[in-house]
Amino acid sequence: MKSERRRLWLAAGLVGAGLVIVAASVAMALVTAESEPVPAALVPDSLTSTQSAPIAAAVPVEVPDVVGEPLAQAEAVLATYFTVERREAATAPADAARTVLSQSPGGGALAERGSVVVLTHAPGSEPAQVSTAPAVVAAASSAGKVVVIDAGHQRTSDQRPEPLGPGSSETKMRVTGGTTGVSTGKPEYVFTLELSERVRKRLEAAGVKVVMVRTAHDVSISNAERAQKANAAGADLFLRVHADGNTDRSMRGLSTLYPAKNSWTGPIHDESLAAAKVVHAAVIKSSGAKDRGLSARGDLTGFNWSKVPSCLVEAGFMSNAEEDALLVSDAYQEKLAAGIAAGVLTYLGKD
Template sequence: MRRYIVPLIMAAVMMVNLSGCTNNILNKSTASVINSSIQNKESKSKDNINTNSNKQINSDTQKKDIVDAKALKDTKKNEVSKESKVIVIDAGHGGKATLEKEPIAPGSTVMKAKDVAGATGVSTGTPEYVVNLNVAAKLKNYLSKAGYKVIMTRTSNNQTMGNIARAEVGNKNNANLVIRIHADSFTSPSAKGASMLVPGSVGYSKDISGISKKYGEIIFNTLVNQVGMKSKGIITRTDLTGFNWSKVPVILIEMGFLSNPDEDKLLSSDSYQNQIAEGLFKGIQKAFLGAES
């Protein structure tokens, strides 16, 4: 009996030990699988975070590239736009009046002098044509530096030119804008202020009266606010030869009254002329941007 008991006991002990080893092996194996799973999940989670982060960075980079590309495109477009824009500056009157007459509009029997002498400063004695050319030259400087192509109808005070000929400068060059520079005068010395004249629907100008008025309003409002002038408003004129023969947008600025002692002194001063030129320049910039938007 005893010889059977000992082997049984030993077998039982071995089974217990074997069972314990098996459990330890299983536990270690299970732990290894769990740890491996956790590590894989953590690794995938990190990979996902890195991937999402990279996607966000790439997305932000792409957006920035798009914005930068658009800004560059807009800048180049603006540069090209300026280079392609032609502005004719018509400094009103000249050193010699031309009393020979010409038709006020195409096909019209109404005749007007080609070019009268213009006004003279009541206090300074400065001729209007001198003031007009000074402001025109300063405006040309602003526009040329900004990249516009600028054409002057006259560059000296010795030139004589009729109003049809002045209009033809704009027509032949297919100008985007003709701006006529003038100063006003009246019998009463109390009259003062600036005004913007725009064409009505007469002659060739009937096709460009709308855009001319739009440009005139923007440019005039900018000028008045910039310089602090008294405004006499926007005035439509159908009796001006230079308007009626124009096939391109055209406006005429009356900068103030040379018959008013105070405005005469201002208009004859270099600093005030420069202020007017700068105000007109800024207005032209805004007018073109407004038309293209």
């Protein structure tokens, strides 16, 4: 009797876990970077109400490596996702005042949002350079850098196949039209170009050379070709601008995608992640958008063909009536552009 009941609970538990996994994969499949929204008919009714919650809460975040950083800077970097606990070491090398000696969990580990990262730091007084205004430093050293901006999608989709990455037998559609604003009716390809132009103005004002993948809607440029434009330009960053759509109209918020490590993206993974982190933090701060975090993607042609660091901002959900209305407004686009540009300048200025 007892063991029967236990078996039943075990079975119920397994089914439950299975549902969460299915819900998570359905939600991931609905992200519209490069692809058309999945028709509502493909989403089982029982799953629609659980799509957003498990994704937002359960996706772990990569812990940044802050060993060797000044303590205050390390805390600022970690504060986006984690709770920081300080521990002062009894002794440390003379030149290590207030820098992080070790961290737990270590850099690169995956941890839940809001979890504690313990920083063991050297004793001593705060080094002077912590108070340096980062924006000014960034602007000075980003002059002469090249950023290629890809305003996602185009008016007419091109459903012919192209390889998922160089030499791949797996293919994806060359380029799609993207999603459409549920209340405004604005196509994603119009929004992405509007926002991209605003980012371009700000970067150019800071002395960055900007190359636009497209400046018109009636073009035919596949996702692989967009990446190749960035490669040809020798871009310091290939910045991709998109918006999301989902059959669950309650979903909203901003996420930033970067290339997962695969056979093509190994050389650009670390730099892309570094760019994604600073761009994401800056645009969340400037826009006040709901933070959907960073997401590593190995299935995006535009990443897999890129030989330069790349990240993709999914600026919000055009399938959410409220966010759709925000996304088309000049004021909100300016907030988004200010954050994206500030993040890019910070990234470019770091070396």
